[in-house]
Amino acid sequence: GDSVTQMEGPVTLSEEAFLTINCTYTATGYPSLFWYVQYPGEGLQLLLKATKADDKGSNKGFEATYRKETTSFHLEKGSVQVSDSAVYFCALGNSKLTFGKGITLSVRP
């Protein structure tokens, strides 16, 4: 079946540091790929998505590219802010979603 593997966390960075959070997947068919974010005390919300190979999703300075050859969808941001502290989930699917375990990001001033 489908699965998503995220790098182990937590991750702690200083403000303005570069961020990469790795995500790889196994899937049958052609699923869409997503990054969801959960800020402290809030519900899950969609951060960005990509629907087919080589698509790049972007939002709030975050980017991720759907790489079919490496089955990856790594999340990047050039300069993180304290307000980016949250739990990040990689997910795939077309209807029902399969999620990774999530990774906690803490950004210190």
Add this chain to the structure above:
Amino acid sequence: GAGVSQTPSNKVTEKGKYVELRCDPISGHTALYWYRQSLGQGPEFLIYFQGTGAADDSGLPNDRFFAVRPEGSVSTLKIQRTERGDSAVYLCASSREQGYNEQFFGPGTRLTVL
């Protein structure tokens, strides 16, 4: 507009009891999804509805779990003979239609089985 709402926000029950968890999707969304999230894990799919019918219930762990959506809007997840292992946050999400990419999540119901 209003987002997905779930009630109750917290539910504490005793082992063996029956519980119902309610989800109100965003108005006009025809697809509704239930997920379960255990501590330190990502959400796991349980069931989804397209309209009134369950399109895929392959994630329900056993026959103690059942969900309905009789009028194609509000959905209720029902758990019979609860067990301690059922303790988790139960999340509901809705989307405009089946296969439409963005699912909007509710705040969840935290279920604790003592």
